[in-house]
Amino acid sequence: MTVTVTDTSADTVGGPDFIALQVRDVEAAAAFYENHLGLRRAAVSPPHAVVFATEPIPFAVREPLPGVDLDAVERPGLGVALWFRTPDAQALHDRLQAAGVPILKAPEDGPFGRMFTFTGPEGYAVTMHDA
Structure with missing residues (x-):
């Protein structure tokens, strides 16, 4: 079986560009990653989130998106x-x-x-x- 991939800018994905964990307490989670892993906050973060200056992919903790109930999952x-x-x-x-x-x-x-x-x-x- 041969798979042909046509590279066009409209339908290709380059890979992960941003990773965020949805958390109940943004400041507590941010403090954990700062204090225990040594991550540093980026100069700018959107509302309701803390973005860290990680490379090559930014990492963040953020409030849950609408419809996400973190208490309804085991982990x-x-x-x-x-x-x-x-x-x-x-x-x-x-x-x-x-x-x-x-x-x-x-x-x-x-x-x-x-x-x-x-x-x-x-x-x-x-x-x-x-x-």
């Missing part, structure tokens, strides 16, 4: 894998664990270097890796 983002790169995954793991942040998967070596998964303030699973 927000279930089925979505959210990964961040860090210079030293083991050191970050140790700091998060010491701060009482729930660790879902202990550090291990994998195809993306040392990696582990923790639960953020709203229950989202976040994987950190250092490759």
Whole structure:
């Protein structure tokens, strides 16, 4: 089977351009990502959101969109894998664990270097890796 892709500007997608987690308490979630992961706020954020100056893709926490009931789900983002790169995954793991942040998967070596998964303030699973 041969698949032919025609590249036209009207029907192509370049890939993810922005990632936002919908949260109940924007300021508490923003403080978690600032204090525990060292993320810094971008110079400008839209109303009801905090955007971080992450690269290559901006990351944000925001109020839920209309119709989203975070209390109606077992865990927000279930089925979505959210990964961040860090210079030293083991050191970050140790700091998060010491701060009482729930660790879902202990550090291990994998195809993306040392990696582990923790639960953020709203229950989202976040994987950190250092490759």
